[in-house]
Amino acid sequence: MEKASENYDPQVLARISSLKISAMNLVDGLLTGQHRSRHKGSSVEFAEYKDYSPGDEIRHIDWKVAGKTDKYHVKQFEQSTNLKCTILLDASGSMAYPSPNDNKESKFDYACNLVAGLSYLFLKQFDAVGLTIFNDQVIQHIPPRSKASHLQHILHGLSNISVEGITRVDDVLAGLAERLQGRSMLILISDFLTRDQNIQKSLKLLSSRGLEVILFQVLHPDELNLPFEGDTVFESLEDDPMVGLDPADIREEYQKTIQDQIDQLRNTSNGLGIDYILMDTSTPLQQALSYYLLKRKSLIKP
Numbered sequence: 001m002e003k004a005s006e007n008y009d010p011q012v013l014a015r016i017s018s019l020k021i022s023a024m025n026l027v028d029g030l031l032t033g034q035h036r037s038r039h040k041g042s043s044v045e046f047a048e049y050k051d052y053s054p055g056d057e058i059r060h061i062d063w064k065v066a067g068k069t070d071k072y073h074v075k076q077f078e079q080s081t082n083l084k085c086t087i088l089l090d091a092s093g094s095m096a097y098p099s100p101n102d103n104k105e106s107k108f109d110y111a112c113n114l115v116a117g118l119s120y121l122f123l124k125q126f127d128a129v130g131l132t133i134f135n136d137q138v139i140q141h142i143p144p145r146s147k148a149s150h151l152q153h154i155l156h157g158l159s160n161i162s163v164e165g166i167t168r169v170d171d172v173l174a175g176l177a178e179r180l181q182g183r184s185m186l187i188l189i190s191d192f193l194t195r196d197q198n199i200q201k202s203l204k205l206l207s208s209r210g211l212e213v214i215l216f217q218v219l220h221p222d223e224l225n226l227p228f229e230g231d232t233v234f235e236s237l238e239d240d241p242m243v244g245l246d247p248a249d250i251r252e253e254y255q256k257t258i259q260d261q262i263d264q265l266r267n268t269s270n271g272l273g274i275d276y277i278l279m280d281t282s283t284p285l286q287q288a289l290s291y292y293l294l295k296r297k298s299l300i301k302p
Contacts, residue, residue, distance in 0.1 A: 015159040020151070023116035026286050027124060083127040083185060084144045087115050088176065089158075090190035092135040092167040093237035099222055107218050110281045111189050112158045114216065117289065118187065119154045123147075131157055134172045135165035166238045167194040173202035180211055189216045191223070192265055200268050207272045214275040217265065221282045226254045 066072050095108040115131065122129040123146065130144030131154050142157050169190060180186060186206060192199070192215075206213050221227070228247045235242050247254075262278060269276035277292050279285075 012156070012159045016152070016155045019112060019116040019155045019158060020120075022113050023120040023151075023155075026113070026117040026289070027121045029286050029290075083122070085118075085122055085127060085129045085185040085187060086132055086144060086176070086180060087118060087129065088132045088134065088172070088186060088188045088190075089115055090135070090167060090169070090188075091133050091139060091161050091163050091165075092194075093164050094167065094191055094193045095218070096163040096237055097220055097223070099220055105281070106163070107191055107220055107281055108163045110279070110285065111216075111218050113285055114189060114218075114279070114289065115158060116151075116155060117285070119151055123151055129154070132172075132176065133157065133161055134168075136168035136171070138172060138175070167192075169194055170198035170202045173199075173206060177202070177205045177209055177211075180206075180209070185212045185214070187214045187216065189218060191219055192217050192261075193223070199265070203268065203272055203274060207274060213269075213272075214277070215265070215269055216277050216279050217262065218279045218281065221280060224255070224258060224280065226251050 061072050089111060091108065095111065096106050098104045098106045119129045119131070126146055128144040128146040129150070131140070131142045132138055133140045139161065140157050142153055145153075167190070169188075169192065173188075176186070203213065226247050231244065231246050233242055233244045266276045266278075268274075275292075275296065277288075279288050
């Protein structure tokens with residue numbers, strides 16, 4: 001359970017505010033010129049209670065509860081929607097990698113802005129969205145909701161995470177597959193720098209359960225190109241030993257290996273009907289996401 005003081009940590013609040021501004025700017029930019037409307041035929045369902053405040057509609061007071069407790073509680077409702085999405089975000093140590101040549105934004109920072117933008121987009125369209133953050137296990141799970149205020153819960157979740165530990169994508173996916181319902185969407189955001197051997201098996205399981213799956217692989221240009229010069233000591237952000245070498249000696253082989261891994265994940269995904277998107281953090285997020293959404297218009301409702 002979160003400590004109450006964490007809700008008022010100035011750094012956390014600043015991070016939440018920054019993410020919200022980034023998400024709004026990103027999505028409003030993507031939606032420029034798009035005609036959007038509410039889902040036709042949508043309905044509302046009970047979500048939770050809140051204490052009565054002046055101005056709340058009296059017709060939503062639960063009088064049975066009031067009779068038992070002498071306190072007034074108002075029923076809150078949210079729209080039932082055709083889409084329920086869970087965003088799965090990798091918070092393992094390798095996601096903390098910042099380049100020495102840019103503004104120190106890490107892959108995790110880039111991924112958080114992607115999560116914030118997608119969440120805002122779904123909620124703006126009255127779809128339900130939730131967030132699960134993991135490394136070798138689930139760190140935090142925020143169930144999907146479609147209320148606009150739910151964005152604050154997601155941004156708070158993003159702002160309280162320490163990026164550390166090793167990646168166990170297959171274990172986490174296997175556990176989630178049992179909980180997620182068919183005709184739901186799962187968006188997985190990770191660098192996929194892992195020794196897991198069962199990712200393909202886990203993706204097949206998700207696909208077989210009728211889930212719509214989208215993979216965003218977030219990589220830094222350094223990881224794609226190995227641009228370093230001279231004798232260099234590489235220190236792992238997870239659990240691998242330090243290695244000292246001259247990158248020029250292995251650059252060509254390294255670039256082929258990382259490209260082979262990307263191609264394998266892309267081919268596996270495409271073979272299962274899963275969307276795969278490589279996100280190079282040197283590419284502005286709005287540009288990268290806009291390119292994908294133009295190809296896949298179902299995430300932007302007409």
